[in-house]
Amino acid sequence: MKNLDVVIIGAGIVGCACARELSLAGLRVGVVEGKSPGCGATAAGMGHLVVMDDSPAQLALTHYSRSVWSELMAELPGSVEYEACGTIWVAADEEEMAEVHNKSRICAAAGVQASVLGPAELSKAEPHLRGGLAGGLLVPDDGVVYPPAAADFFLQEAVQAGAELLQGSEAVFASQGMVRLANGTKLTAGRILLAAGADCSLLPGLPIRRRKGHLLITDRYPGFVNHQLVELGYLKSAHSTESDSVAFNVQPRRTGQLLIGSSRQFDNDDSRAETKIVGQMLERALAYMPGLGQLSGLRLWTGFRAATPDKLPLIGPAGALTGEVADPSLWLVAGFEGLGITNAPGAARLLADQMLSRTSVIDPQPFLPNRFAAQEAVYA
Amino acid sequence: MSHYEVIVVGAGPAGIAAATAAARSGSRVLLLDENPAPGGQIWRVGRSMLKGQSEGEAAKNHALKRLRDSGASFLFGYSVYDAPAAGELRAICESGEAADCPVWGEPHAVSLRYEKLILATGARERFLPFPGWTLPGVFGPGGLQALVKGGFDVKGKRIVVAGSGPLLLAVAAHLRGYGAEVVCVAEQAPLAQMLPFAISLWSHPAKILQGIQYRAALGSAPFHLGCWPVAALADIAGGKLTGVQLTDGRRTWTEDCDLVACGYHLVPNTELASLLGCAIEHGLVKVDEEQRTSVAHVYCAGEPTGIGGLDAALVQGEIAGLASAGKPTRSLQGRRVAERKFARRLEAAFRIRPELRSLAQPDTLVCRCEDVTYAALEKRSGWTDAKLQTRCGMGPCQGRICSAALETLFGWKQISVRPPLMPVPVSALVYSESQPVNLKENQ
Numbered sequence: 002m003k004n005l006d007v008v009i010i011g012a013g014i015v016g017c018a019c020a021r022e023l024s025l026a027g028l029r030v031g032v033v034e035g036k037s038p039g040c041g042a043t044a045a046g047m048g049h050l051v052v053m054d055d056s057p058a059q060l061a062l063t064h065y066s067r068s069v070w071s072e073l074m075a076e077l078p079g080s081v082e083y084e085a086c087g088t089i090w091v092a093a094d095e096e097e098m099a100e101v102h103n104k105s106r107i108c109a110a111a112g113v114q115a116s117v118l119g120p121a122e123l124s125k126a127e128p129h130l131r132g133g134l135a136g137g138l139l140v141p142d143d144g145v146v147y148p149p150a151a152a153d154f155f156l157q158e159a160v161q162a163g164a165e166l167l168q169g170s171e172a173v174f175a176s177q178g179m180v181r182l183a184n185g186t187k188l189t190a191g192r193i194l195l196a197a198g199a200d201c202s203l204l205p206g207l208p209i210r211r212r213k214g215h216l217l218i219t220d221r222y223p224g225f226v227n228h229q230l231v232e233l234g235y236l237k238s239a240h241s242t243e244s245d246s247v248a249f250n251v252q253p254r255r256t257g258q259l260l261i262g263s264s265r266q267f268d269n270d271d272s273r274a275e276t277k278i279v280g281q282m283l284e285r286a287l288a289y290m291p292g293l294g295q296l297s298g299l300r301l302w303t304g305f306r307a308a309t310p311d312k313l314p315l316i317g318p319a320g321a322l323t324g325e326v327a328d329p330s331l332w333l334v335a336g337f338e339g340l341g342i343t344n345a346p347g348a349a350r351l352l353a354d355q356m357l358s359r360t361s362v363i364d365p366q367p368f369l370p371n372r373f374a375a376q377e378a379v380y381a
Numbered sequence: 382m383s384h385y386e387v388i389v390v391g392a393g394p395a396g397i398a399a400a401t402a403a404a405r406s407g408s409r410v411l412l413l414d415e416n417p418a419p420g421g422q423i424w425r426v427g428r429s430m431l432k433g434q435s436e437g438e439a440a441k442n443h444a445l446k447r448l449r450d451s452g453a454s455f456l457f458g459y460s461v462y463d464a465p466a467a468g469e470l471r472a473i474c475e476s477g478e479a480a481d482c483p484v485w486g487e488p489h490a491v492s493l494r495y496e497k498l499i500l501a502t503g504a505r506e507r508f509l510p511f512p513g514w515t516l517p518g519v520f521g522p523g524g525l526q527a528l529v530k531g532g533f534d535v536k537g538k539r540i541v542v543a544g545s546g547p548l549l550l551a552v553a554a555h556l557r558g559y560g561a562e563v564v565c566v567a568e569q570a571p572l573a574q575m576l577p578f579a580i581s582l583w584s585h586p587a588k589i590l591q592g593i594q595y596r597a598a599l600g601s602a603p604f605h606l607g608c609w610p611v612a613a614l615a616d617i618a619g620g621k622l623t624g625v626q627l628t629d630g631r632r633t634w635t636e637d638c639d640l641v642a643c644g645y646h647l648v649p650n651t652e653l654a655s656l657l658g659c660a661i662e663h664g665l666v667k668v669d670e671e672q673r674t675s676v677a678h679v680y681c682a683g684e685p686t687g688i689g690g691l692d693a694a695l696v697q698g699e700i701a702g703l704a705s706a707g708k709p710t711r712s713l714q715g716r717r718v719a720e721r722k723f724a725r726r727l728e729a730a731f732r733i734r735p736e737l738r739s740l741a742q743p744d745t746l747v748c749r750c751e752d753v754t755y756a757a758l759e760k761r762s763g764w765t766d767a768k769l770q771t772r773c774g775m776g777p778c779q780g781r782i783c784s785a786a787l788e789t790l791f792g793w794k795q796i797s798v799r800p801p802l803m804p805v806p807v808s809a810l811v812y813s814e815s816q817p818v819n820l821k822e823n824q
């Protein structure tokens with residue numbers, strides 16, 4: 002096979018977005034996908050494009066990446082089902098309402114449009130929410146996509162720009178500019194970009210843990226829910242806890258279907274749906290929106306997020322994470338936890354900026370893999 | 382939660398035989414079916430119009446009486462939709478209209494515990510897409526038969542029965558008994574493929590007799606072998622079926638009709654077995670000579686282990702019932718082996734001809750739930766890819782209907798079975814046993 006500039010391992014939404022970015026910049030790109038493009042976490046995710054403010058770095062990346070999404074909006078084919086439905090962070094009580102105001106100030110400072118809703122405005126915006134809620138925060142520019150189609154869009158654009166897809170055989174070895182596939186194919190490239198999601202088998206030392214999630218999809222009920230609805234407690238519970246947690250999170254899809262989530266479990270490698278946590282997740286959803294109980298549920302599934310200790314992704318040269326002998330050819334774009342759909346196009350830009358020595362719009366420092374080099378021993 | 386030594390899922394002939402045998406052996410048995418009464422497909426309640434079927438009628442009544450006398454408990458009108466843990470099933474009556482529902486009209490879900498489980502979930506019809514197959518007025522033969530038994534009037538209607546399998550003749554005879562005019566029966570399998578099967582029937586005289594009775598009941602309607610539909614035709618407005626185009630590969634002609642009943646033999650219902658983790662081989666649930674699956678304490682009988690018809694279902698069901706109760710099954714093994722041979726010949730006789738794979742046109746729908754056309758699927762590399770990019774098989778039927786077609790058309794095998802097995806109200810997935818844990822860490 003001809004010489005490549007970059008071999009990307011993994012055609013999830015992140016690998017595909019990078020393939021597009023790098024190919025459009027003129028690099029010769031090969032994409033290796035063991036199974037089928039978009040079949041990993043990308044197929045399991047909700048596709049909520051959301052600005053999150055867990056940390057300043059996360060706020061910067063999600064905000065930036067969301068702006069890349071809206072840049073792309075005009076080009077996205079119908080299959081991507083981009084919908085600028087906005088997010089409403091739902092506050093159950095006065096304590097959470099204080100959070101709403103706090104969040105609103107953070108948004109204002111960052112230039113993210115947001116408006117506070119009182120109880121009446123909230124129930125007008127979402128009549129199926131239960132009564133007695135304190136209010137919410139509407140972030141109107143958040144949106145929703147159908148992730149596998151978005152990944153496919155990125156991939157097709159990359160292929161049109163000259164990228165090559167090698168599908169059906171996984172990479173079993175990747176080091177010093179050489180990638181070997183299970184079927185024996187060898188690829189050489191100046192750089193290898195690991196975009197394998199939560200799969201760390203090629204580089205077991207990565208500071209990534211699998212975090213399982215469940216989702217349920219319903220039949221079609223157009224207009225039942227108008228915005229992506231997330232309970233405000235989610236910010237604190239879902240992202241900071243070590244133990245199993247659930248939160249109310251409902252998404253309207255263009256088809257009229259609803260996605261109901263969400264759950265988070267560490268150290269659970271069983272890909273089957275689990276009754277107990279599903280029951281808790283749905284109980285939580287029904288507590289916010291009792292009418293969901295009568296809707297027809299079609300399918301339950303699970304997916305694995307790739308979680309890092311500081312909840313920020315790894316974007317850049319693998320550096321010291323590659324082990325005792327540094328491997329300058331290895332690059333990483335992984336560890337996106339529950340935000341890989343939102344962050345894929347933004348992360349792809351940051352990565353291309355580094356590979357091409359361009360200046361980035363936001364500071365890439367917080368995402369450099371080397372930040373974990375000192376602690377590497379802990380995860381090895 | 383109710384607890385049973387043996388739960389039998391599916392009250393067709395296999396399930397009835399299993400529940401009867403297990404209960405008569407002293408086990409505490411629950412027989413469960415989504416239909417309001419036992420009988421399954423062939424013994425579905427309804428009038429039988431065939432004089433020649435009185436013998437079949439007698440067999441059914443005898444089996445039902447033995448079942449009632451056996452001491453087994455029943456739960457009818459409930460569908461099993463999940464197997465959340467080892468030894469546990471969830472079932473629901475969505476209409477809320479079953480005898481066991483506490484509030485009339487409200488969906489009712491229950492948890493059931495078992496020590497031994499017998500799956501007797503039967504089969505469904507296989508549909509292959511051809512232009513017009515989604516028109517109103519085009520049914521599956523078994524589906525139409527069930528509708529008629531339920532009161533749908535076919536008197537004086539001109540009906541073409543087409544597709545494949547022994548069901549065609551049975552249904553045609555049945556429709557005629559209800560006053561329909563059967564225009565013709567078109568079986569896709571050619572004579573040469575059917576002959577070895579017909580000859581093998583000499584070892585199953587009862588089956589020959591039944592075939593002859595069905596054929597006789599067809600009257601003068603022609604029975605074409607090696608003949609299949611290429612398109613169902615509608616009037617200009619596109620709403621009303623006017624006829625169906627048939628071909629024998631050399632000649633294509635149109636038969637005017639009011640209804641078409643078209644289905645290509647049967648597809649085993651293996652979803653519950655898959656969900657439980659039972660090994661599936663060539664699309665069939667793998668069982669040993671006592672109907673044990675690869676999962677401990679789970680048995681399977683009837684069509685999911687191989688499309689073999691009534692007699693196979695009865696003997697396998699009885700074996701499973703006895704084995705689940707630890708009783709010997711030796712005396713039944715000869716019949717089991719003979720029926721297995723029959724099932725294999727059946728499969729060979731009604732093998733799908735390759736021409737049927739190219740009937741769909743680019744705009745022909747393959748997945749009716751999500752409106753996915755043949756053209757959209759043709760580009761995909763496999764089931765996963767097709768699902769992700771076209772949503773084929775992701776609608777309310779979860780691929781029940783289109784998966785068999787996709788396997789025939791493209792060779793794609795259905796991959797994952799996820800709960801719920803059929804659409805259920807979201808509230809039915811909130812199991813009452815769940816305890817709230819750590820809902821919000823900040824509290």
Ligand SMILES: Cc1cc2nc3c(=O)[nH]c(=O)nc-3n(C[C@H](O)[C@H](O)[C@H](O)COP(=O)(O)OP(=O)(O)OC[C@H]3O[C@@H](n4cnc5c(N)ncnc54)[C@H](O)[C@@H]3O)c2cc1C
Pocket residue numbers: 010011012013014015016033034035036037038039040041042043044045046047048049050051170171172173196197198199200203213214215216303304305306307334335336337338339340341342343344
């Ligand atoms: C339940 C759930 C809900 C979520 N909701 C959202 C949301 O609303 N918004 C949001 O922004 N994010 C969400 N996420 C997160 C998002 O789905 C992920 O962050 C994102 O899909 C990660 O994409 P990826 O490309 O990194 O990984 P993946 O999609 O997992 O892709 C990795 C690919 O690499 C391939 N691969 C792995 N190893 C090899 C190898 N050795 N050789 C060849 N190929 C290989 C795999 O087959 C796979 O296709 C959610 C996640 C889950 C689980």
Ligand SMILES: Cc1cc2nc3c(=O)[nH]c(=O)nc-3n(C[C@H](O)[C@H](O)[C@H](O)COP(=O)(O)OP(=O)(O)OC[C@H]3O[C@@H](n4cnc5c(N)ncnc54)[C@H](O)[C@@H]3O)c2cc1C
Pocket residue numbers: 390391392393394395396413414415416420421422423424459460461462501502503504505506522523524526548551552647650653682683684685689690691694802
């Ligand atoms: C539509 C149709 C019509 C048929 N008509 C005829 C005919 O006229 N003459 C003939 O000789 N043969 C007919 N057959 C073939 C006949 O069904 C078989 O030959 C044989 O009787 C099968 O017996 P069984 O017990 O294995 O399955 P079935 O009789 O199919 O019984 C299976 C039962 O399990 C139930 N079930 C399945 N899944 C679940 C679940 N998750 N929860 C609860 N219940 C469940 C089904 O509702 C069904 O009642 C027909 C088959 C089909 C599919």
